[in-house]
Amino acid sequence: MDPIQTDLKKRSAASKSEKRGQCLTFLCIGISVLIIVALIFFITYKGLLLFLQDKVSILSFLSGISWDPNNGNFGALSMLLGSMIVTILAVFLAFPFSFGTAIFISEIKFSRGRNYLRLAIEMLIGIPAVVYGFVGISVVVPLLRVTMGGTGFGLLAGAIILAMMILPTISTLCVDAFKGVPEMYRYTSRALGATQWQTLRRIVLPIAKPRIVTAILFGMSQAFGEAVAIQMVIGNATLIPTHLMSPAATLTSVITIGMGDSVRGSIENDALWSLALLLLLISLLFNLFARFAMRKRN
Numbered sequence: 228m229d230p231i232q233t234d235l236k237k238r239s240a241a242s243k244s245e246k247r248g249q250c251l252t253f254l255c256i257g258i259s260v261l262i263i264v265a266l267i268f269f270i271t272y273k274g275l276l277l278f279l280q281d282k283v284s285i286l287s288f289l290s291g292i293s294w295d296p297n298n299g300n301f302g303a304l305s306m307l308l309g310s311m312i313v314t315i316l317a318v319f320l321a322f323p324f325s326f327g328t329a330i331f332i333s334e335i336k337f338s339r340g341r342n343y344l345r346l347a348i349e350m351l352i353g354i355p356a357v358v359y360g361f362v363g364i365s366v367v368v369p370l371l372r373v374t375m376g377g378t379g380f381g382l383l384a385g386a387i388i389l390a391m392m393i394l395p396t397i398s399t400l401c402v403d404a405f406k407g408v409p410e411m412y413r414y415t416s417r418a419l420g421a422t423q424w425q426t427l428r429r430i431v432l433p434i435a436k437p438r439i440v441t442a443i444l445f446g447m448s449q450a451f452g453e454a455v456a457i458q459m460v461i462g463n464a465t466l467i468p469t470h471l472m473s474p475a476a477t478l479t480s481v482i483t484i485g486m487g488d489s490v491r492g493s494i495e496n497d498a499l500w501s502l503a504l505l506l507l508l509i510s511l512l513f514n515l516f517a518r519f520a521m522r523k524r525n
Contacts, residue, residue, distance in 0.1 A: 267507070274504025277301070277497040288501065294465040294481070296495040303502060305467050309382070309475035310509075312468060313461065314450045316386035318443060321394045325446075326439075328394075329401030334427055345402075351395040360459035363388040368460055375472050380462035383471040388456050393446040400442030404435040440520045448513035452506065454479035478506045 277283045283301050291302020332345050367387050372379030408431050416426040432439075462474025463484060482502050489496040 270500070270504055270507050273497070273500035274507075275501075277494070277501040281494045281497055283498075292467060294476075296485075296489075296498045301498050301501075303478070303505065305465050306476050306478050306481050306502070307505070309461070309468055310451055310477040310479070310506075313382050313385045313389060313457065313475070313477060314447050316382065316471075317389035317393060317450045318397075318447055320386055320390035321397055321446065322443060325394050325397035325401055325442075328398045329405055330427070332398075333402050333405035334423070334431070348395045348398050351391075352399070356392065356453060356456040357459075359388050359392055360456040362391075363456065363460035371472070377472045378462070378474065379472075380460060381472045381474050382461065382468050385457045385461035385475070385477075386471075388460055389450040389453060392453060392456060393450050396449055397442045397446040400445060401435075401439055404438030404442060405431060407438060408434045437520045441517045444513050444517040444520065448510055448517075451513065452479060452510055454483045458483050478502050482506070 277288070278285055288301050288303055289307070290304055291300065292304055293300040293302045294305060328344065328348065332341050332348075335341060363384055367384050368379035370379075371377075371381075371384055375383070412430050412434070413426055416430050417423070421429070457477055458480040461477060461480060463476050463480055464474035465476045465481065466474070468475040482499050485495070485499050489499055
């Protein structure tokens, strides 16, 4: 064969390097997918043992009020309600501040404090959850005890701490939502005589609304899955909450407290895995709703 044809058909070093990069990328993707599938399968298998092996009714598990695995009571309703209530309260507390912060960072173009505020929000993301818990025990709980009465531990304390934790997440995602609106729309609106507030209300917000909803859902997912900080301030009482200062428990707090004390293979351990499966399913629902909101935007 002609040497020139041989050189032309020979794969270059750049082509070989690109091929190796593609193989490495697909390998990493395959390993990641395998880990996720294995994790979901393992939690599902362990979570179903309570119903398939220990013969506990799913209906009684989801609707039962009493949680005492040592005495055969496996009602998860109080913890499910506690998780949902404290999550919704946290979002209600955090969203106004997150929304206002996002507007200030993305829409107030000539403010010197914008960069400092964004830096502060980014620093809040890196604070460990246990630090928020210590702040709750040292500041929030005593303050609520003095102003609201009771022990200070309860739903409101947990909601305040969770609001502090999800505030930077919702703020950052809302900033991205506002920045996703093309600047051309703002310039056109201002050129037609609209004020900055009118442009924000009539142009920017309707376009960014699906991504703002996504930010709220991701914040709810983060709050719903938080364990350490909420365990330190909510009171950890497996009771149906009756008011904001009522001590309560969440799915994550009960799992965190009970998993270290349960014996592997026991019915108590199987019950905790069932709580973990319930937590996983609800977290997946939050992610599905977020995907639906993004698809609606597209």
